[in-house]
Amino acid sequence: MLDFLVGRFNQILFSGWQHFSLVVQCLILATILAVIIAALVYRSKALISAANSVSAVGLTIPSFALIGLLIAPFGFGVLPAVIVVAFFATLPILRNAVVGLSGINPATVEAARGIGMSRFRTLMQVELPMAWPVILAGVRVSAQMVMGVAAVAAYALGPGLGGFIFSGLSRLGGANSLESVVTGVVGVIILALILDLLLIGLGRLTIPRGIRV
Template sequence: MTFFDFLDTRSDEMIELGIGHILVVAVSVLIATLLGVALGILAFRIKRLRTAILAITGAFLTIPSFALFVLMLPLVGLGTPPVLIALTMYGLLPIVRNTITGLTGVDPAIVESAQGMGLNARQRLLKIQLPMAWPVIMTGIRVTTIMLVGIAAIGAIVLGPGYGNFIYEGLGRVGTPVAMNLVMAGIIGVVVIAILFDALFSLIGRLTTSKGLR
């Protein structure tokens, strides 16, 4: 059976696994973005917390994926929940770091001018600092997303959704004619999803960033 014949016979499964992969990554990125931006703002405003926040979120990335997925099993069981939690943890550092970098890079003179116009701290943050820092924050979100697309494939070890199921099935059937087709289908699926996510966030970045900051 050729690879294209394999794709034709397993097309329904390819679509189902692709949808599962996209959803688990999208939800993880959304949660990581909300938490990461909030932690980044906190670290920017309270400098004594900055080192601790970066250290903790950075420590998450040092935990091997296999180990973290397995560690989640006694807490949330098999399936999507352990993958979702692990991906969220892995996605925090780039967003937190880029939020801090973006906010720090805003010209203090602009912030002082806004303060002189009567804007309070919350208004300055929402109307001046975050919009100006947004391109840098968006870069962190894009990096996180591409990274999580790859890590999500490992979630198949705990019966998580996505193309990792094809890859693990293929590895478990090494020596059979279908093994390479399974692995290749999984890898190509992951790559295509990564490209689609990157294109999507590139478009979102352009639409949500003012022309003067592009």
């Protein structure tokens, strides 16, 4: 195992960086999309129910099957990996964003409107900051989930550590096959832990002490 790691150290580091970069960029995209959608639906109970239903149903779709379906229109490579990772990343964040925005005390919103703030300013300066702890909790859940989804995306020749996993599984029983799988799996776990620690730090920087959960 040690010889395998030493001999492919640079390749492992590069694949790990690709994996981490893919997940982080998709998380940023997913957070923006989820917050926009939540801001459009959170005032309507019917739309909230629809958004929650979409989130629940979307999470039941097997990531491996979705990647396979996307190969036909988009081919192999980065694009299907980005679509799949961003799709699954959006779902938990959307649910939490809807919960966070709809759970704000109406009296707080009315007070902001009463001092002359527009609906958009109220959303940006009052509601979103108050909902941010709940939204960030969804981002943390999403980050852990899609770290594994990004590994599965290697089936479509996407970037990241999943290549080690699929390479090892394709020649299971051959030389270094087990080492390749273990390297990919352990690498994904380590990256997930690092990203979670970074998100905890982000929470400490962006959430006022008085509303931390």
